[in-house]
Amino acid sequence: MRIQTQLLIINFIGGIAVLGGYVVALINHPHTRNDLWGGVPESLRPWITSFMFVSAFGYCTAMYYLVCKDGMQLDFFRGKVSDNFFLGVVIIFLVSASMWIHTTFAYMHSPSKLLWSFVQAELWITGLSIFLLFFIILTASGVKNHYLHFASLVGLGAITFHCLFLDAFLWINRFPIKH
Numbered sequence: 001m002r003i004q005t006q007l008l009i010i011n012f013i014g015g016i017a018v019l020g021g022y023v024v025a026l027i028n029h030p031h032t033r034n035d036l037w038g039g040v041p042e043s044l045r046p047w048i049t050s051f052m053f054v055s056a057f058g059y060c061t062a063m064y065y066l067v068c069k070d071g072m073q074l075d076f077f078r079g080k081v082s083d084n085f086f087l088g089v090v091i092i093f094l095v096s097a098s099m100w101i102h103t104t105f106a107y108m109h110s111p112s113k114l115l116w117s118f119v120q121a122e123l124w125i126t127g128l129s130i131f132l133l134f135f136i137i138l139t140a141s142g143v144k145n146h147y148l149h150f151a152s153l154v155g156l157g158a159i160t161f162h163c164l165f166l167d168a169f170l171w172i173n174r175f176p177i178k179h
Contacts, residue, residue, distance in 0.1 A: 014094025038175030058155025
């Protein structure tokens with residue numbers, strides 16, 4: 001199976017897991033879903049929400065480049081990273097991104113140090129894995145479509161900022177710990 005097809009399937013399944021998981025979690029927790037903001041100031045919430053859409057669009061731009069254009073023909077990390085490693089990082093990103101909301105609701109309903117550790121780990125793994133994807137594309141050689149390559153880096157940069165700084169750093173440090 002072509003690497004582009006594998007990446008498309010991974011993103012299709014992973015995207016359903018992430019977005020579908022968010023929908024299910026928010027529907028199943030109508031009384032506590034606003035508590036997901038934790039201690040993030042109200043003034044930042046509209047900006048963060050808007051940036052979620054920018055980040056999602058950025059990720060989709062990068063995946064379009066990789067799946068539909070010549071992005072998967074690059075030599076990742078100057079030829080030192082295999083396609084399978086790249087796919088593994090994408091899977092880690094999508095799995096961890098799909099888990100944090102469920103673990104957070106579990107923590108909110110039954111606080112424990114273990115659950116809080118899982119929430120933090122899931123968010124840091126999400127942030128670090130998307131940063132790794134950004135870095136792999138940044139250091140790729142063999143770029144033919146410089147405009148789309150740059151657009152994918154901007155998109156991955158946006159989602160990296162969101163996952164690392166807004167989620168793994170700001171949100172974790174502002175969320176009220178109850179255990």
